[in-house]
Amino acid sequence: MANSGTGQTLAADCGLYSVLAEWARTDPDRPVISRKGADGWQDVSCAELAAHVDAVAGVLLDRGVRHGDRVAVLGTTRYEWAVADLAVLSIGAVTVPIYPTASEHQVRHVLGDSGATWSVAEDAAYGDRLRAAGAGEVWSFAEIDAWRDVPADIDRIREPVRADDLATIVYTSGTTGLPKGCMLTHANMYASSANTVRQTDWLFRRASPDDSAPAATLLSLPLSHVFGRTILLSCLIAGTRTGLVAGVPEMLGELPGFRPTFLALVPYALEKIRKRARSVLADDAEAAAVATGLGATGPGGGDDRRADPSHQRVRDLLGGRLGYVICGGASLDDTTWGFYAGVGIEILNCYGLTEAATAVTVNAPATNRFGTVGRPIPGTTVAIADDGEVLVSGDNVSPGYWPAARAQAGTWLHTGDLGELDDDGFLRITGRSKEILVTSGGKNVAPTPLEDRIRLHPLVSNCMLLGDGRSHVTALVTLDAAAAAGWAAERGLGPVDEHLCRDPALLAEIGTAVDAANALVSRAESVRRFRVVARDFTVDAGHLTPSMKLRRAAIAEAYAADVAALYGNEISVA
Template identity: 35%
Template sequence: MRKEYTRAVTTPIDADANVFSILQNRVQRAAHEPLIEYKAADGSWTGYTAEEFQTVVIGLAKGLMARGVKQGDAVAVMSRTRWEWTALDLAIMSIGAVTVPIYETNSALQVKTIANDSQVRIIVAENDAQREKIDAVRNDMPTVTDVFILDNDSTDVTIMQTLTEYGKAVADADFWAREQAVRGADLATIVYTSGSTGTPKGIELSHANFVYAAYSGIQSMTDICYRPGGARLLLFLPLAHVFARYMQFFCIGSDTVLGLSNNLKTIIPDFQSFKPTFILAVPRIFEKVYNAASQKAGRGYVGRLFNRAANLAREWSHAQQEGRTLSFAKRLQYALYQRVIYKTILGVFGGHVEYAVSGGAPLDSSIAHFFNGVGLPLLEGYGMTETCAPVCVNPTKGYKIGTIGVPLEGMTFGVADDGELCVKSESVCLGYHNHPEIDATQLVDGWLHTGDLGDIDSDGFIRITGRKKDLIITAGGKNVSPSMLESSVATSPVVSQCVVIGDKKPFIAALITLDLADTNAWLASQGAAEVESLEAAAVNPIVAAEVERAVDKANLQVSRAESIRKYKILADTFTEENGMLTASLKTKRSVIIQHYQDVVEKEIYTPRK
């Protein structure tokens, strides 16, 4: 490594503890305080105290034991985010079994592939739609003995009640004997990657990985998870993703109340009723909130006022980051906007949010500066499935916009000779399930090779400059990292996705898709007629002008050789169903380029005659 940076652990973390111990510790600290909250049928928030939730988890664990689940057996959970997911996850791991998450959006073929690769014994699915996928391939999954459905329309008895009833035949002493036999080094879960760079691979994470990652994060972010009046997080990311699963243990291991929601269509009302003190989201959520506020303001006086307020928010943020202050007149104006406009924007999140953590994709700096100026610091972080989620995040004080922050406690970052970021930590995975050949290249001498390019400054702040596999080398030999261009273009209120291309080509170009609902909302805010389809949107001159503005803005951040010279607005959208997006909504670059090969070769890089 040509550069290394380590952040020491302030309080030792027991690497031999199991995941269930995180819940036990919470019960010992605050048995009768709220732990889990979810929306009841009437729309109100209800839930469990720590002690109540532990009782539920133990009942489920005993039920699994009664069904013959032994240490090392794999149990799959295929569901949206809900409290039952968290309870099942803890129950499975508490008896030494292995949780295998499956996205509810996965196809029947993907379910079969994952179940067979990990030799799943039991599948817990959310509803009959998921059961149909399982039934379609059931005969091809020889290790699966039971399939349980959470929302079964044919009975009023839930599977949670059924499993708990099974568990009554198992003595408490038998459960505790199984739980105490689970050590930190034992396999806790196999998480299948989203496959943006190829076929999904199972990543093995141990109990020690989760325990170390959880307490490392808690000790690094005490002012977020320990605060007067209590901390509250509303989790709406899919629990099949390791980032969301990590956050449930982060909350349980601290004093945070964990709220669970699975409907993005109601996320704003859920924010307002749950009133989180911090939120965790991907950049697209913050982009949508900003664009919605801008569109609501419209084009008239209110629109002009919003634009002035947004520009001043960014100006304030830049000044704060650079250690300077605004003029007296601008400070007065800023104070006025805080009371009139910024407070309203923060009200979208429930009015109690102090910080937001952004991860999963690059965060455009203009969005970060806007929210920072409004009063909501977006603390960008970074992690991988292989690291059991986060390994670095911006601190609440002294954060640097444009970086992914500093290492969490107990993490070491290195920069290899070729600029690749590498990580060494107790949270780094055991390896790749059934793929020792990947272990040999990704896990070398204790270092996890992330595949991301970047650097570390003298204060320990890390900046990502691109991804090795995504690096575009033009015909002229220019190395171009597409991520910054893509994230910038995607901040447009009409753009859904942007994929930058140009490998071995004479210049950089882009394939751009639109979001029909967002495009029509934006057109209405501009006083323009709405469009009926993506085909109409793709050729609409007003939309085209907005896309051009977004591309021009992105190009200002790079040299001419790295800039987007041509682009094509597609009358399509990238989805999981058509194979263009991963389950975590990342674009599959190679698949997209192959699918639109004719567009690329005949419309963008037209041969000279």
């Protein structure tokens, strides 16, 4: 069992809005959010943000929204998303985020299950999707932005908000079936965010331990996911200058100009950035960075990390000041951790889940330990059950699923993940109990490390291992359409279709990625056969959750013919 001690808690008679109100009182001119306009980045001060939130809260109250009412929000990460969320929370109403990629069926389920009476949509297209799914009154981001007049009696008509009031219902992107609404209170969200700031020391406040310049970050995580909202709230608690961008593609173009000091990303984004960095790397520089990073003996590395001039070009691509990336949401391949460490950027792996308001453990700059997801944040206790399952307890743990009765305080959250605690209290995630493949020979195989390694190949978009109840492990591999098209054109081959997927040269190329993955495991755990498919796994088709996790059963069903072929005499690599 690992317990990091007492954490920071929200006063019983306060809600999350009190964080912004306190900044507006003590440091009103401090830039806290940045939004991209026609003339570049525009900083919004604490006072300006608080005034805008108060104005929107006043309109919501005038339109009939009351304490406990549910308000759905559908849109990408934008300034208006954050304002709408804070305004809803400030009057004791409940934010119900909806993923922008959600299907009409999923939107209808979230609206109906939560009982959301009102909705906020990014634009007309999103508004139409909400109305088609049965939404009532829908307000746009443009309206949110235009509501600027603060009612004189706002404090009189706004009901008090307490820490144990429900703040949000987040529908978990389950890998099977319809998502469930996870309830999180103001206290849950604050405990997760404030103690993430506390655990990471200076990271959210200063550019570096030796530089008093303020920290800055670009937030591209979806605010519809609790990871994104927890990071945004952490930045608000710490007073971090935070630029909001719709996604990773938009973030990449803004990095050189905004110059963040840290980022929060998921492994999928880090892999995409790593592939893009290859365009500025010298020959063999990527491999050298990985070797240097994995061979470093301590956090931060040494000056030898900056020996290759092309590594500086990678850092310039990322803004020139980026020192750390908080990485969570899924497993990260070791070589990706090593690559970033090798060019002078530390990955701070973390672990959490929606039911714990995202944050359970996180590595800190001063004690970053490779191969782990860090120690529990203050106020959180982690234990390992007899069967290896990770158990969590703390102020960040959800009271239960909507609309069921709230769980009894102090009960353990069963995460479904498998892990180990070392002697210093660092957690290592070894797999997910529901995703472990058990071959017919009784061998347990954790698929994600191999999938992560195969996915690093430039031609590969995604990968899923199979083998549960089978004699051996196989893999479905999808192609990165743009990379594969370029590769094929250079060789005078045809378009990216089923014919290309059977081309011997392509199979040999993908085979090198499979060989690299197999080098990580024993022969019994290795991928014996693989099949390249032209259709990628997508959220819209139901193959991926909105947070990019594999829906394994759905993929196996959609690619049933390919799965059947894998267990014939198709392609063998071992």
